[in-house]
Amino acid sequence: MRKRILPSILRVLMLGLAALSAAQTTPSADEAAIRAADAQWKKAVAGYDLTRTLAAYADDAIMMEPGAPAYVGKQALREQWARIMNDNYFALSWSVAALEASGDLGFTRGRYDVTYSIENRDLFDQVGKYVVVWKKLGNDWKVAIEIYNPDGPPKPHK
């Protein structure tokens, strides 16, 4: 009887391990999901799409902008993004230099390029760096914290 029980136990244990392993999403799948969410977010920003831009964020997300206290929560983010998108010359793009996920946390970091105007007249370009902390909420990865700062002073747009 022992000879029969041992393989059964091993089989069941392996089934249990396989089930657990499947329950934990592999890092690469999460990283791909963050990359896709990031691309959608960037597209929404480029298209001045306020609703889709806000959809990238968790409800309690925090945006840390240089020169101002943090914007906390979706309503504060909505007001700030509306102000930003009120600038007809606003153009923001970014490139992901690193992306990692572990469990239900992830981050992206990289470089951004922004063009903006003062009162829709004088135009400036600025380059900087950023970090975004992502959180897995249900099946979706959302922006929990966004923080950035410039590499140097803004330059007249060219």
Add this chain to the structure above:
Amino acid sequence: MRKRILPSILRVLMLGLAALSAAQTTPSADEAAIRAADAQWKKAVAGYDLTRTLAAYADDAIMMEPGAPAYVGKQALREQWARIMNDNYFALSWSVAALEASGDLGFTRGRYDVTYSIENRDLFDQVGKYVVVWKKLGNDWKVAIEIYNPDGPPKPHK
């Protein structure tokens, strides 16, 4: 025989689950480890202890300072921290407003208060916000990315 096998299978499966569960460090233990590493780091900075300040960082850590390109890697961090600590009036403190860990990633965010001088003469105070991405390397949590920006312009020190 079936009556005997089933409890055995369950027991072994539960042992397997317990072993797996123990293998994953609980979030609170990791969070406590990050909090302790953060406290040590802050103490090292307060004491102008360059070696212990650098010990907080991963070898490939990145420091993102406003107004300059990122400092990448321990040697660049060493040079930058040496410059910072060359200011006799430099005083930096920070308070953790949120701390989370999942798998081998974590983050802290919060507020900082810094006093610094220009050429050890004119003194300024500045308040800002920061995000630190932590990584578990072996048994230790290390700073992988540090980024911050001010809430507003510096003010004359008082």
